[in-house]
Amino acid sequence: MRTLLFLLQKEFLQVFRNRTMLPIIFIMPVVQLLVLANAATFEVKNIDLAIVDYDQSYLSSQLKSHFTASPFYTIVANEVSVSKSLDMVHADKADAILVIKQGFEKDLLRGHQTELQLLVNAIDGSAAGLMNSYSGQIIQGFIQEQIAQRANVTVPHITIQEKFWYNPDLTYSHFMIPGILVILVTVIGMFLTALNIVREKEMGTMEQINVTPIKKYQFILGKLIPFWVIAMFELVFGLILSKLIFDIPLNGSLLLVFGVAGVFLVVALAMGLFLSSVAESQQQVMFLAYFFMIVFILMSGIFTPTDSMPLWAQIVDLVNPLFYFMKVMRMILIKGAGFMHIMPCLVGLMVLSVLMLTLAITKYRKTS
Amino acid sequence: MSYGQTRALKGATFAVDEGELFGLIGPDGAGKTTLIRILASLLVPSGGSATMCGADVVRDYQAIRQMVGYMPGRFSLYQDLTVRENLEFFASVFGTTVEQNYRLIEDIYKMLEPFANRPAGKLSGGMKQKLALSCALIHKPKVLLLDEPTTGVDAVSRKEFWTMLRKLKNEGITMLVSTPYMDEAAQCDRIALIQNGDILQIVSPKQIVDSYAYDLFGIESKRPNAVIKALRADSRFQSSFLFGHEVHLSVEMRSIAVDAVERYLLENGIETIAVRRISPTIEDCFMSLMEHNNAIG
Numbered sequence: 001m002r003t004l005l006f007l008l009q010k011e012f013l014q015v016f017r018n019r020t021m022l023p024i025i026f027i028m029p030v031v032q033l034l035v036l037a038n039a040a041t042f043e044v045k046n047i048d049l050a051i052v053d054y055d056q057s058y059l060s061s062q063l064k065s066h067f068t069a070s071p072f073y074t075i076v077a078n079e080v081s082v083s084k085s086l087d088m089v090h091a092d093k094a095d096a097i098l099v100i101k102q103g104f105e106k107d108l109l110r111g112h113q114t115e116l117q118l119l120v121n122a123i124d125g126s127a128a129g130l131m132n133s134y135s136g137q138i139i140q141g142f143i144q145e146q147i148a149q150r151a152n153v154t155v156p157h158i159t160i161q162e163k164f165w166y167n168p169d170l171t172y173s174h175f176m177i178p179g180i181l182v183i184l185v186t187v188i189g190m191f192l193t194a195l196n197i198v199r200e201k202e203m204g205t206m207e208q209i210n211v212t213p214i215k216k217y218q219f220i221l222g223k224l225i226p227f228w229v230i231a232m233f234e235l236v237f238g239l240i241l242s243k244l245i246f247d248i249p250l251n252g253s254l255l256l257v258f259g260v261a262g263v264f265l266v267v268a269l270a271m272g273l274f275l276s277s278v279a280e281s282q283q284q285v286m287f288l289a290y291f292f293m294i295v296f297i298l299m300s301g302i303f304t305p306t307d308s309m310p311l312w313a314q315i316v317d318l319v320n321p322l323f324y325f326m327k328v329m330r331m332i333l334i335k336g337a338g339f340m341h342i343m344p345c346l347v348g349l350m351v352l353s354v355l356m357l358t359l360a361i362t363k364y365r366k367t368s
Numbered sequence: 369m370s371y372g373q374t375r376a377l378k379g380a381t382f383a384v385d386e387g388e389l390f391g392l393i394g395p396d397g398a399g400k401t402t403l404i405r406i407l408a409s410l411l412v413p414s415g416g417s418a419t420m421c422g423a424d425v426v427r428d429y430q431a432i433r434q435m436v437g438y439m440p441g442r443f444s445l446y447q448d449l450t451v452r453e454n455l456e457f458f459a460s461v462f463g464t465t466v467e468q469n470y471r472l473i474e475d476i477y478k479m480l481e482p483f484a485n486r487p488a489g490k491l492s493g494g495m496k497q498k499l500a501l502s503c504a505l506i507h508k509p510k511v512l513l514l515d516e517p518t519t520g521v522d523a524v525s526r527k528e529f530w531t532m533l534r535k536l537k538n539e540g541i542t543m544l545v546s547t548p549y550m551d552e553a554a555q556c557d558r559i560a561l562i563q564n565g566d567i568l569q570i571v572s573p574k575q576i577v578d579s580y581a582y583d584l585f586g587i588e589s590k591r592p593n594a595v596i597k598a599l600r601a602d603s604r605f606q607s608s609f610l611f612g613h614e615v616h617l618s619v620e621m622r623s624i625a626v627d628a629v630e631r632y633l634l635e636n637g638i639e640t641i642a643v644r645r646i647s648p649t650i651e652d653c654f655m656s657l658m659e660h661n662n663a664i665g
Contacts, residue, residue: 003460006457010449010457014446014449204443204444205445205446208438210410211408211409211410211433211438212433213430213433213434214461
């Protein structure tokens with residue numbers, strides 16, 4: 001027990017003496033929160049629209065003015081031909097093209113069916129989908145208005161009352177920040193642990209430790225406990241920043257958040273320990289950790305809902321600790337979910353932590 | 369012990385007496401480090417056994433770790449901890465304190481004291497070596513294993529280091545030191561000459577010099593390489609090696625005289641500055657042993 005205390009003392013001494021360590025702990029969360037939460041957004045705000053009006057009529061200009069009035073659209077050009085506008089899309093000067101065919105007004109006035117063409121840059125699929133639906137809404141509005149004017153009657157129509165539960169304003173940062181906090185905690189837990197242990201190997205200090213009576217379990221605990229503590233601190237720090245800067249909702253029990261984080265960190269730390277016994281140098285461990293990190297993050301549901309992933313991916317996600325923690329963080333913070341609601345995720349994390357820890361410790365024993 | 373197809377150690381059988389300063393002398397790759405790492409319980413041998421103070425290095429590794437002080441060839445203390453912190457850390461993990469065994473390291477630590485608060489990584493080579501020795505001693509080990517402690521250290525520090533080891537011997541600590549420098553062998557009580565994983569001979573430094581079975585000449589010349597080339601062409605000459613700026617020539621006892629060597633070289637167009645009979649150093653003995661071993665092996 002005393003030995004463990006000496007190991008912990010040494011570890012903290014080294015961590016706080018390391019000049020890159022304190023910036024990692026304090027500056028990384030600030031930058032990640034500020035940059036990612038503000039910059040990454042799914043809303044499409046500035047759509048640069050090019051309009052090709054072959055009709056040049058009163059109604060076509062009415063339609064155009066509907067687009068001009070929308071806050072989402074900026075009309076960047078009134079081109080004379082589709083090919084010219086396509087050049088603009090090609091040059092990234094326009095995001096979408098609206099083509100109004102000749103005879104648009106005539107067809108409408110005669111009560112015939114008419115057509116509009118909308119060409120959308122779909123390099124980013126989800127943005128293209130949004131532009132498509134925004135444009136559809138504007139055109140619908142235009143048609144409603146026309147019918148009302150011509151028929152001079154109120155046409156029965158259904159308005160949909162939308163209400164977004166848990167995030168009524170669809171504030172993107174409220175959705176993103178819990179996810180960013182998860183990544184932060186993982187980086188500390190997994191990367192720093194793995195790097196730290198491999199560094200002992202590289203410097204030869206591991207060998208010096210191995211000839212002392214220090215037991216394996218003492219050494220492992222001496223490595224895991226400090227980074228568990230630092231990562232937990234990081235979570236608290238990150239939550240405070242998020243509350244102060246973005247006013248994210250803290251609807252559920254924070255105690256529950258920390259409880260789940262504690263279990264999650266055991267998985268992350270064990271993963272770090274495992275990687276450090278596989279790798280021989282800090283470089284190797286960095287690449288290994290990076291590889292797992294990217295897969296874990298992209299599959300965690302931080303950007304795209306896991307429910308819409310193919311079945312195999314959802315099955316793979318069962319061993320992705322970030323998937324559980326990401327889900328739990330959002331459930332508790334945004335939804336205010338209670339213990340019973342997050343139970344399945346917590347159980348998943350507990351199973352993973354036992355598995356990962358066993359794997360890491362066996363592997364560590366065998367290699368050294 | 370073997371690495372793939374290469375057996376690092378073959379027949380290393382030896383016994384070290386309590387309180388002895390025992391040297392393992394041999395060229396790089398001879399198996400010195402492997403041997404010491406096995407004794408330090410860092411490697412499990414693929415065959416054979418070793419015991420220290422009655423403890424088996426494999427079975428009783430925990431007892432071994434309690435009583436052995438190990439100083440690896442490469443500096444492996446915490447570079448970001450200070451001199452004092454390193455010392456205190458290693459004392460504490462052995463369940464002791466610096467004060468308790470201070471007497472043992474006093475002489476060495478006094479030289480380190482001015483740098484007590486300097487990170488170990490920022491020390492000079494000689495200071496690092498002293499710190500490593502202090503850390504290996506701080507738990508008052510019965511056996512001290514030193515793997516090439518003087519490699520990469522300047523001549524003055526090397527000398528100081530051996531003086532320190534001799535002092536420690538007076539404390540009753542058994543020491544096993546490996547070194548590639550044959551001149552250091554003279555400092556040991558006994559030495560094992562090790563080559564290609566085999567122990568060639570275990571002798572005292574005096575014995576080894578006494579048992580040297582050749583006449584030895586030292587030849588000074590402006591063209592030592594030409595001297596060696598000329599000597600090796602004639603089978604009367606046993607062997608010739610360059611030692612610093614001097615060529616050492618060994619011949620069968622009483623087979624040839626100084627002036628005959630001088631004349632032979634002159635006939636080959638080489639002028640010498642001096643040719644004289646010399647008494648062999650350990651290095652000469654080791655060279656001849658190695659050559660002998662290679663001829664048989």
